[in-house]
Every structure is written in structure tokens, then in C-alpha cells.
Amino acid sequence: MCERKTDYAFEMACSNIRYGAGVTKEIGMDLQNMGARNVCLMTDRTLSQLPPVGVVLDSLTKHGVEYKIYEDVRVEPTDKSFKAAIDFAKQGHFDVYVAVGGGSVIDTCKAANLYASHPEAEFLDFVNAPIGKGKPITASLKPLIAVPTTAGTGSETTGVAIFDFENLKAKTGIANRALKPTLGMVDPLHTLHMPSRVAANSGFDVLCHALESFTALPYNLRSPCPSNPINRPAYQGSNPISDVWARHALKIVAKYLKRAVRDAGDVEARSSMHLASVFAGIGFGNAGVHLCHGMSYPIAGNVKTHRARGYNVEHPIVPHGLSVVLTSPAVFAFTANMCPERHLEAAQILGTDVSNIKKDDAGRVLADTLRSILYDLEVEDGLFAIGYTKEDIPSLVKGTIPQERVTKLSPRAHTEEDLTALFAASMKLY
Amino acid sequence: MCERKTDYAFEMACSNIRYGAGVTKEIGMDLQNMGARNVCLMTDRTLSQLPPVGVVLDSLTKHGVEYKIYEDVRVEPTDKSFKAAIDFAKQGHFDVYVAVGGGSVIDTCKAANLYASHPEAEFLDFVNAPIGKGKPITASLKPLIAVPTTAGTGSETTGVAIFDFENLKAKTGIANRALKPTLGMVDPLHTLHMPSRVAANSGFDVLCHALESFTALPYNLRSPCPSNPINRPAYQGSNPISDVWARHALKIVAKYLKRAVRDAGDVEARSSMHLASVFAGIGFGNAGVHLCHGMSYPIAGNVKTHRARGYNVEHPIVPHGLSVVLTSPAVFAFTANMCPERHLEAAQILGTDVSNIKKDDAGRVLADTLRSILYDLEVEDGLFAIGYTKEDIPSLVKGTIPQERVTKLSPRAHTEEDLTALFAASMKLY
Numbered sequence: 001m002c003e004r005k006t007d008y009a010f011e012m013a014c015s016n017i018r019y020g021a022g023v024t025k026e027i028g029m030d031l032q033n034m035g036a037r038n039v040c041l042m043t044d045r046t047l048s049q050l051p052p053v054g055v056v057l058d059s060l061t062k063h064g065v066e067y068k069i070y071e072d073v074r075v076e077p078t079d080k081s082f083k084a085a086i087d088f089a090k091q092g093h094f095d096v097y098v099a100v101g102g103g104s105v106i107d108t109c110k111a112a113n114l115y116a117s118h119p120e121a122e123f124l125d126f127v128n129a130p131i132g133k134g135k136p137i138t139a140s141l142k143p144l145i146a147v148p149t150t151a152g153t154g155s156e157t158t159g160v161a162i163f164d165f166e167n168l169k170a171k172t173g174i175a176n177r178a179l180k181p182t183l184g185m186v187d188p189l190h191t192l193h194m195p196s197r198v199a200a201n202s203g204f205d206v207l208c209h210a211l212e213s214f215t216a217l218p219y220n221l222r223s224p225c226p227s228n229p230i231n232r233p234a235y236q237g238s239n240p241i242s243d244v245w246a247r248h249a250l251k252i253v254a255k256y257l258k259r260a261v262r263d264a265g266d267v268e269a270r271s272s273m274h275l276a277s278v279f280a281g282i283g284f285g286n287a288g289v290h291l292c293h294g295m296s297y298p299i300a301g302n303v304k305t306h307r308a309r310g311y312n313v314e315h316p317i318v319p320h321g322l323s324v325v326l327t328s329p330a331v332f333a334f335t336a337n338m339c340p341e342r343h344l345e346a347a348q349i350l351g352t353d354v355s356n357i358k359k360d361d362a363g364r365v366l367a368d369t370l371r372s373i374l375y376d377l378e379v380e381d382g383l384f385a386i387g388y389t390k391e392d393i394p395s396l397v398k399g400t401i402p403q404e405r406v407t408k409l410s411p412r413a414h415t416e417e418d419l420t421a422l423f424a425a426s427m428k429l430y
Numbered sequence: 431m432c433e434r435k436t437d438y439a440f441e442m443a444c445s446n447i448r449y450g451a452g453v454t455k456e457i458g459m460d461l462q463n464m465g466a467r468n469v470c471l472m473t474d475r476t477l478s479q480l481p482p483v484g485v486v487l488d489s490l491t492k493h494g495v496e497y498k499i500y501e502d503v504r505v506e507p508t509d510k511s512f513k514a515a516i517d518f519a520k521q522g523h524f525d526v527y528v529a530v531g532g533g534s535v536i537d538t539c540k541a542a543n544l545y546a547s548h549p550e551a552e553f554l555d556f557v558n559a560p561i562g563k564g565k566p567i568t569a570s571l572k573p574l575i576a577v578p579t580t581a582g583t584g585s586e587t588t589g590v591a592i593f594d595f596e597n598l599k600a601k602t603g604i605a606n607r608a609l610k611p612t613l614g615m616v617d618p619l620h621t622l623h624m625p626s627r628v629a630a631n632s633g634f635d636v637l638c639h640a641l642e643s644f645t646a647l648p649y650n651l652r653s654p655c656p657s658n659p660i661n662r663p664a665y666q667g668s669n670p671i672s673d674v675w676a677r678h679a680l681k682i683v684a685k686y687l688k689r690a691v692r693d694a695g696d697v698e699a700r701s702s703m704h705l706a707s708v709f710a711g712i713g714f715g716n717a718g719v720h721l722c723h724g725m726s727y728p729i730a731g732n733v734k735t736h737r738a739r740g741y742n743v744e745h746p747i748v749p750h751g752l753s754v755v756l757t758s759p760a761v762f763a764f765t766a767n768m769c770p771e772r773h774l775e776a777a778q779i780l781g782t783d784v785s786n787i788k789k790d791d792a793g794r795v796l797a798d799t800l801r802s803i804l805y806d807l808e809v810e811d812g813l814f815a816i817g818y819t820k821e822d823i824p825s826l827v828k829g830t831i832p833q834e835r836v837t838k839l840s841p842r843a844h845t846e847e848d849l850t851a852l853f854a855a856s857m858k859l860y
Contacts, residue, residue, distance in 0.1 A: 008451060009449060009452075009456075010448070010450065011447065011448040012448075013446045014444075016441060016443045017442045017671070018439055018440070018442075018659070019440055019441075019671075020650075023438070026659045228456075228463070229448070229463070230460075230463045241705075244674060245674075275670055278671075279671075
């Protein structure tokens, strides 16, 4: 089959997406149409008091759909919080899952559905290798409707669920097309409830999904070529379809991110960013992400005392989008030489005049463009500002090594020394 | 639910798409992975002698997959040819379907799978209203892998199957998300077997899919708003996701269509057009098409003696793409006033300098752009050149009236007099 060493094909998969202001009001009818008799509704304690969950509950009640609610999802979930949700799902014998929240809620719900459908499985069975066993998913999962309330994760479109593996102090995840939600119900009115910093950080996640998938190793340079199509990974490298999504998401970020952060009532900006998160999600869900995301997992996992502005949680966290974007200037300065045209095109879409820029300067120019956006949006000045020092770099590097699933999609090969230099260059940004 | 009269939401659905040169060689492994024991392979008599089918047969044999082959698909299928394929499917009790061919083959295979899964149904039950009953599809269909060999139909991405209803002398179809193929396996090497006129006509189908979905009535102006989401039609009007696909497909058509027609060996051009057909298919599969397609059905259905150049068939036909594109200059001149910016943008993407064009001239400019492309590609000079006269216009109009499923997506409302004028204006192009 594969006379060539590198892959010669890519596959595009994504969830069905329904978009409209007020669309969540329909969810009770959808569940009725699906014949749902026992729905698991997952959310978190903050959201459970807010309109996005209220609208869903009203619709379920109105259409006589029976449900149980689980509101103990942890913001930035861990293996422990995943397991608690899985236990709830196993005991409930649910026939449909509904996740109302950001990436934390949707990812937790995917894991709960997966393990409840495979009651015999050990937790590590489906976790990505080399941390887990990365086993194939054989049972059919129950339908899952994802209702995203942040504009960042794209989790409503992907087969990925991410968590902090506490023993390792690093994030890892489960990635399999079988985890894709049946339907992503994207209601832009929900994003009007995001605090400003949540809008900023989830917007940075969109930005990095788009930039990383656009610059990822092309699918036909990824190796090895899988010996059976079932082994083609979810993250396959950049390809002509993911490029369309990435470019389009970048254009929306360039136009609307600042407005969405500054004014929670700017419906046009916030709903545009919501669609951008879908677009970037479909792109990276097929192409993958690389160094910003790979390095973000230990940045989030090793958090000491950082209290994220604008987040209503009782534990120290580095919000996902923040942990991703802080290394982005250093990362794209590092990767630019492998595909300078794409780095320049990204800088141009983000608003920089690149007409007289040489290819050799592509990395510097994109890095400067990103620094300028972060400065304008009052982002903390690098890893130092969120509590890290140079002494932490070895453990940050150590936590990045197991993230091979994503880091191997970097267009530029890298050593531990390179990672060390990238973390060092991200200590201070301005 | 729907306080508003017009729809407030749209849904994006599409098949999984796998793309790569040589990717069909894998199909035996995919079928093995799916546990297929009794595969129905559908194709037509021309293709059955060509490499695209040969590669599939080799792969099935190599992986020990049992199959039966049906090669009696009619190019431009009819209700009669659909029924013959349905009978074959019912008798075969197949567990997976594989369609290798253009839109005719893929659409026939969708219908065979549908009615074999609903053995009690009458043929008209699922045909679009008002010609058929447009009943909902309740049974689960068997998996269907579509392997397109032309670069036009986009049928590998959509839930639509089109046929000539011989009594009515007009095309109609079945449109339901349940018909979507499980996987579209897009192998650009297959398009190297297309004769030049097939490349041209299928390329015109891509062009019109993109132009019509880009200019279709916006989803949030379509009415009525469905009272239940299950009643939201497959064709929902233009929306921010279909716009991305339509614009991108137009760009590829502008760059590669002429090259793909002129030189069958131009792998870059032919494989780019193959991807463009996927992109346009995802776009129109969600947004819909309008007047060019609605008017094309009687143009094809009333064919008298026209023998299409480059087609190896024994009956008179007007190839689908040709029947669609011949009215396009008149149609877009007619619709332009409703969204002149989009008509100008389309003309610009197709290569016309629109910097000094007034909005009032948008229709004329796009029409001239299209006429110029058709002239360069040596397309027959209008309906007259394929055997129609002014005396035929009343029956062409009569055949368009039942195509309300698509014509209602025209951005501009129209009367029978308007349709008469559009056919008259399409009699001669140059």
C-alpha cells in the first residue's frame, strides 16, 4: 500500500454545526426527535447559574425530556475530575449527552461518554500514547450535543478531550474521531456572558489554532504513512482544506478579537469570534497544532500560585488560551524558516504591511505582530509574569517531551535545547 | 420557538472526505475495517473498463472482500434506471455500498441504498415534494463510500440524488442528510481519465454550484422558520460557512478550469478542480443552488436529439453541467440587483477588473465574464445550439415550476414571465 514513506492522503472530518442566535431554545425538540429518555446535562457551577444553561433546562422541561445535571466539571479538568464525571455517567446509564460550557465542559463530557460506553476500560487505555495506551475505540458512543459558551476551544467540532494529568504536571488528552460531537449548537448569544479576560484568552486559543494549523508540517511530509487508513491520526498536518479554515479564522480574529475583548455587548464582534472558533476548530481538528500547544501543557500543569484575572475558580490556574499564546512570538520566530511565505501571510492577515519584508525576516515580523496584539490586549508580560522563573525551565521542557502527538507536527524539528531556548525567550515579551 | 417568521439558524453537515493521489488503493482495508461481508459496487459501463474501477477491484480482491458489481448505471439517470438499481440492491442484501463514478453513479447508489433500507416504501415517498411526497427517512442506511471520478458533482459530500422523471420530462431528486456518503474518497488521479468535454461540463457544474450558493437567498431571510429543527431543509440559503466554501471554489475555478479542460495530463489543474468540486459541494450542499439548476432540469429532461461531444452514451443527452451553465449569464444578470456586491465579487474572482464598475452594472459585468469563459471553452452557443427553439420555451418554463425546492432560493422572486424571459435570453450567448 504505502510504497512512500510519508503519508499521501488526509481526511477531513467534523461535527455537524448549527449556528444561530437563540438556537439553543430548540434543543428540547432535537432531543425529542432523537428519542432521548435519559439525558446527561454537563456544565460547571458558574455556568449553571447563567442563561446558557437556563435556556437548555427550559427547553428540556418544555418538551418533557428527562435529564440529570452534573455541574461539578472542573475548569481546566484533571484526570481526577474526568474520573468523577465518568463515574456519574456510568451510574446514570444515559442515552444522550449534552455539554453546555467551554472546552473544559465539552471535553469532560466527551470522556464521560467514552468511558461509560466502554465500562471495562482502564482510564489510560484511550489516553494518547506515550502517556496512555492510545487504544482504538470499538464501541459506539452515545450522541453528544455540544453547546459552546466560549469562543475559543473549537471542541464542539473536534474529537479531542484534554485534561491535566496531575502526576505528570502536564496536560494530555484523548484524540479520536469517535469523540466528535454529533452536533455543535453554536449560539452567539451565549458569548455575551463571557468576562473580558475569558474572551481574550479564548480568542488567543482561536488565534493559535489557526496559526499552528496553518504552519503545521504538511500532511504529505508527515511520516510514517499509516499502513492502514484506520491508523491515520486525527492530527494529520496542514492540508488544502484546513488551510481554508485557518486563513478564514485568522481574518476574523484580525477584525474582531480586540472589539470582542473590549466590549462584551458588541454582538457582531462576539458572534464573529464564536464562528471563528468553529472555523479554527475544524481546521486544527484535522491538521493539528504544534509547539505553542505542546509547550502550553506544562505551563498550565505546573501552575503555582497564578490567579487568573476574571475567572471565578478557587484554584490557581493558567487559562488554556493564555498558556498557549505566551510562547507564540518565540515559537513562530523559530519555525518561520521552514515556511516563511505562510508566516508572512499570517502577519499580513493580522494587519502588518509585509510588502517590503524579506523571507529571512518572516519570523521576526510575525513575532512582533503577535507581541503587539498581546500588548494592546494587556496580556501578562511573559511566563515570568505568571509566576515562572528560569529555574522552572527544565521541568517545563520535561513536561513538553511527552506531547509528541502535537509537537511532531512542528514544521521544524527541535531538540531539548531548542525547547529550553523557546521557554527562555518567552519569559518576558515586551 | 419561532417568534420570527424567517429562519434564524443554519446547519452545516458534510461527509468525511479523504483526499490523496492513489488513496483508492486503501479501500479494501477500509471495507475490512468496517467488517463488510457483502459489498455492492456500483459504476457504469464506460468506467468499468477504466483504472478507477480496476484499482477498487484489485483492492477488494487483495483484502478478501466479497462484492457484487452493478455496472448498469445510466449516465443522467432516470426514475426507471434508479428503480433497476434499487431492485439489484434489494435482492443483494448488501452491508456496504461503494459508488465509483460521477454524479450519476453516486446518486444512483444513494437511491439504491435508501430504498433497500426501506423495502416497504413506494418510489415517490422520498422524492422531493411537490413531485413526490418528501417523507422523512426513518431507517438507518448502510454505509456508502463514494469515489468521484469527475470533478463537478460534489455528490460525495451531499445528501442529494438527482434523476430524470421521464413522465414529467424534468429532473427532480431526493434531498436528505441521511443520504450523505459515509466517506468521500477523492483520488485526483481518477480525473486524468476524463475526456476534455467532461472536464469542461463538470467544471461548469462546480462554477454554478459556487455562484448559485454564494448568491442564494441568505439563510436568515428564508421563510418559513421551521417549527422543528428536523424540518430545516438541506438547502438553507447562503450562510457564513457556505460563503467560505463558495469563494474558495470560485478562486480555484478561475485559476484552473481552462487548464484542466485543455490538457488532461495537467495533474495540478485536474487535481485542483477535483478539490474545488468538493469545496463547492460542501457549500451548495448546505446553502443550496437556485435558478441555473432549477432551469437546467427541463433543459436536460426535454432533450431531443442533442449528442453531447465527448460522451460515450447511446442516447441523446445534455450533460448536467452544460444544461446548468447555458442560462448562467441570463440568470446572474437577473439576480444581481438583490446583492450586487456579491455578483461583483464573483466577477472579480473570475478575473474581471471591477474597480470602476457601478453596482447597477454588476449583473451585466458578471454575465459578460461568464460569456467570455464559455466562449473561450468553446461551449455551444446557447439553447438554440443544443436543439431548442422559442417554441420550446413554454415547456421549459412548465418543467421549471416544480423545481421550487431550489428556485425558491433565488435571491430575486420571479414569475413565469421572468422564467420565459430568462430562457429566451439564453437561446444565444455570443
